[in-house]
Amino acid sequence: xxxxxQSPKYLFRKEGQNVTLSCEQNLNHDAMYWYRxxxxxxxxxxxxxxxxxxxxKGDIAEGYSxxxxxxxxxxxxxxSAQKNPTAFYLCASSPTGRLNTxxxxxxxxxxxxx
Amino acid sequence: GEDVEQSLFLSxxxxxxxxxxxxxxxxxxxxxxxxxxEPGAGLQLLTYIFSNMDMKQDQRLTxxxxxxxxxxxxxxxxxxxxDSAIYFCAERTGGFKTIFGAGTRLFVKA
Numbered sequence: 001x002x003x004x005x006q007s008p009k010y011l012f013r014k015e016g017q018n019v020t021l022s023c024e025q026n027l028n029h030d031a032m033y034w035y036r037x038x039x040x041x042x043x044x045x046x047x048x049x050x051x052x053x054x055x056x057k058g059d060i061a062e063g064y065s066x067x068x069x070x071x072x073x074x075x076x077x078x079x080s081a082q083k084n085p086t087a088f089y090l091c092a093s094s095p096t097g098r099l100n101t102x103x104x105x106x107x108x109x110x111x112x113x114x
Numbered sequence: 115g116e117d118v119e120q121s122l123f124l125s126x127x128x129x130x131x132x133x134x135x136x137x138x139x140x141x142x143x144x145x146x147x148x149x150x151x152e153p154g155a156g157l158q159l160l161t162y163i164f165s166n167m168d169m170k171q172d173q174r175l176t177x178x179x180x181x182x183x184x185x186x187x188x189x190x191x192x193x194x195x196x197d198s199a200i201y202f203c204a205e206r207t208g209g210f211k212t213i214f215g216a217g218t219r220l221f222v223k224a
Contacts, residue, residue, distance in 0.1 A: 035214075040122065042118065042202065042215050042216045042217065043157075043202070044214075045212075058211070059211075090156055092157075102159045102162070103159070103212065104159075105156030106156050107154075107156045110154075
């Protein structure tokens with residue numbers, strides 16, 4: 001079955017540590033996205049990638065980094081520079097960046113700083 | 115700037131209709147979306163409407179768009195307990211960015 005998979009589902013991080021969230025898709029989609037979801041707020045775009053080896057900052061990229069070495073993979077690293085990383089992180093992909101294409105979402109990773 | 119606003123909560127009785135409202139600010143929006151999120155899960159696209167349409171119906175779902183007032187609504191007919199979730203309104207403008215509202219949490223009482 002085609003889909004988009006995020007792992008792990010839950011992640012705990014100590015302050016000062018970097019952690020990497022995995023996002024893999026087998027839908028052959030060109031575009032991939034990372035969003036952050038906080039209670040009572042909409043999804044905010046962290047980074048997006050339209051094609052392999054290319055990615056762009058979203059609205060809240062500070063303290064995060066990404067790579068897009070393979071079409072199917074778009075990992076997100078939450079660095080120690082991110083001051084408030086506790087949140088629900090959602091990865092999405094779409095066939096192209098065109099407007100009329102649906103974004104498919106993963107099940108999310110809940111990151112908690114302890 | 116770009117902004118999408120929704121009320122945060124809606125409570126309805128099972129069998130009634132639910133109407134979730136959304137306002138957006140970017141008049142150049144071309145596609146507007148409704149997504150559903152169940153607890154602890156990702157978002158699932160329910161339906162979308164192109165900005166040159168006024169209405170779109172898909173089984174129990176009806177989307178109404180008032181482009182003049184920049185108002186979008188989602189009506190769910192015969193609401194069931196399985197419809198309890200968070201519903202996100204989103205707009206897509208000329209770029210690759212999709213702007214999401216904060217989500218409306220729908221409670222369905224049996």
